[in-house]
Amino acid sequence: MLSRVVLSAAATAAPSLKNAAFLGPGVLQATRTFHTEQPHLAPVPPLPEYGGKVRHGLIPEEFFQYLYPKTGVTGPYVLGTGLILYALSKEIYVITGETITGLAVIGLYIFGVKKFGPSVAAFADKLNEQKLAQLEEAKQASIKQIQDAVDMEKAQQALVQKRHYLFDVQRNNIALALEVTYRERLHRVYKEVKNRLDYHISVQNMMRRKEQEHMINWVEKHVVQSISAQQEKETIAKCIADLKLLAKKAQAQPVM
Amino acid sequence: MNQNLFASFNIPAILGIPLVILIIMLPATFITPTNNLINNRFSSLQQWLIQLMLKQMMITHSTKGRTWSLMLMALITFIALNNLLGLTPYAFTPTTQLSMNLGMAIPLWAATVLMGLRFKTKLALAHFLPQGTPVPLIPMLIIIETISLFIQPVALAVRLTANITAGHLLMHLLGDTTLTLMSIYLSSSTITIIIIILLITLELGVALIQAYVFTLLVSLYLHDNS
Numbered sequence: 001m002l003s004r005v006v007l008s009a010a011a012t013a014a015p016s017l018k019n020a021a022f023l024g025p026g027v028l029q030a031t032r033t034f035h036t037e038q039p040h041l042a043p044v045p046p047l048p049e050y051g052g053k054v055r056h057g058l059i060p061e062e063f064f065q066y067l068y069p070k071t072g073v074t075g076p077y078v079l080g081t082g083l084i085l086y087a088l089s090k091e092i093y094v095i096t097g098e099t100i101t102g103l104a105v106i107g108l109y110i111f112g113v114k115k116f117g118p119s120v121a122a123f124a125d126k127l128n129e130q131k132l133a134q135l136e137e138a139k140q141a142s143i144k145q146i147q148d149a150v151d152m153e154k155a156q157q158a159l160v161q162k163r164h165y166l167f168d169v170q171r172n173n174i175a176l177a178l179e180v181t182y183r184e185r186l187h188r189v190y191k192e193v194k195n196r197l198d199y200h201i202s203v204q205n206m207m208r209r210k211e212q213e214h215m216i217n218w219v220e221k222h223v224v225q226s227i228s229a230q231q232e233k234e235t236i237a238k239c240i241a242d243l244k245l246l247a248k249k250a251q252a253q254p255v256m
Numbered sequence: 257m258n259q260n261l262f263a264s265f266n267i268p269a270i271l272g273i274p275l276v277i278l279i280i281m282l283p284a285t286f287i288t289p290t291n292n293l294i295n296n297r298f299s300s301l302q303q304w305l306i307q308l309m310l311k312q313m314m315i316t317h318s319t320k321g322r323t324w325s326l327m328l329m330a331l332i333t334f335i336a337l338n339n340l341l342g343l344t345p346y347a348f349t350p351t352t353q354l355s356m357n358l359g360m361a362i363p364l365w366a367a368t369v370l371m372g373l374r375f376k377t378k379l380a381l382a383h384f385l386p387q388g389t390p391v392p393l394i395p396m397l398i399i400i401e402t403i404s405l406f407i408q409p410v411a412l413a414v415r416l417t418a419n420i421t422a423g424h425l426l427m428h429l430l431g432d433t434t435l436t437l438m439s440i441y442l443s444s445s446t447i448t449i450i451i452i453i454l455l456i457t458l459e460l461g462v463a464l465i466q467a468y469v470f471t472l473l474v475s476l477y478l479h480d481n482s
Contacts, residue, residue: 102345
């Protein structure tokens with residue numbers, strides 16, 4: 001609307017602009033920009049944690065504060081009493097059977113609230129707390145899981161650093177095994193060769209022994225053959241004579 | 257004293273404009289849905305209550321029956337809140353009007369019956385004949401079962417109306433008695449006050465129980481016919 005005023009003033013000032021007045025609102029709307037600021041729904045303003053303070057469960061505290069400068073502490077109470085008495089005495093509020101029932105209901109309600117209020121409030125708080133605890137537990141479990149994964153990863157990395165010990169031991173083992181196998185084979189070769197050589201030696205020994213025996217037998221045979229019967233008789237008679245002499249010597253000796 | 261005892265059951269009107277629509281819409285303003293995870297105590301308690309009722313009532317139904325969950329939860333909340341709000345002094349209780357209760361009972365009951373007849377015709381018709389009846393009794397039994405079927409919505413509505421109306425009437429009567437007795441014989445009026453207190457406690461129970469019974473029976477009809 002202001003734009004029309006401006007444009008009509010401009011039209012009177014400069015007659016060439018008179019026809020521009022028709023374009024006025026359109027121009028203004030075209031030049032008005034939208035969405036220049038953030039939308040105001042975010043950040044969401046935080047909810048107040050506690051409700052406003054009330055006195056006697058009905059009247060806000062601000063009312064008492066409002067009347068305090070003029071009427072002090074008892075002001076609102078006097079006002080309330082006066083209003084009630086006015087309503088009663090002028091029969092604006094008529095006391096009927098409903099009044100009694102109403103008083104009984106309100107009395108019962110106040111009794112109920114005073115008696116069960118805190119426990120119900122604690123129950124409601126517990127409900128909320130349970131929800132939060134569930135989520136918190138999920139969060140903690142997730143954190144713990146990730147932490148455990150990180151720790152295990154670190155441990156694995158540390159183990160990887162020490163892998164070379166394993167390789168050294170394995171290398172040593174293999175070298176020892178190779179050495180043992182080599183020596184074993186060497187020993188076997190030695191044994192085989194010695195076996196063959198011993199065979200030849202024993203063959204030679206046997207041959208020599210056989211030759212010796214054969215020679216002895218041959219010599220004995222010929223000696224025995226060469227002893228004639230006469231020589232044998234003489235030898236036997238000499239032996240008997242020697243034996244007799246020896247017997248005599250032997251007899252003689254123990255007597256002494 | 258009012259014109260007569262039933263004046264409190266008249267539909268409230270200002271200058272001839274009936275206010276009953278506003279009164280019926282009032283309990284809905286006490287249910288505050290939120291999108292937060294953690295609400296204030298009031299909302300948390302409401303949420304917990306509705307979850308409790310839901311679990312208790314819909315657990316016996318099949319998947320098809322559970323599509324009625326919203327309807328039944330809204331029903332029980334509506335009836336319970338209306339009954340409870342009617343206990344405050346000078347309040348008008350919509351559920352004392354037979355018209356409203358019939359308006360709630362007949363469509364719901366009819367919906368369950370029609371659903372049963374449409375999807376499970378044989379099973380729904382089989383409800384008319386209990387198992388193991390002797391053959392000569394069958395015709396009479398079918399007539400009786402049909403009558404009992406058609407009485408169901410009427411029974412639902414009249415049960416609710418009668419209970420709430422009776423309770424309110426008793427409270428008015430006793431209130432008037434106490435007022436009159438106060439000027440005659442004070443101590444008996446204290447006895448009547450005590451009786452009123454006991455009656456109010458009963459009324460609280462009745463209010464909640466009637467809501468529960470209404471919804472339970474509808475859910476029962478649904479279960480039979482789902």
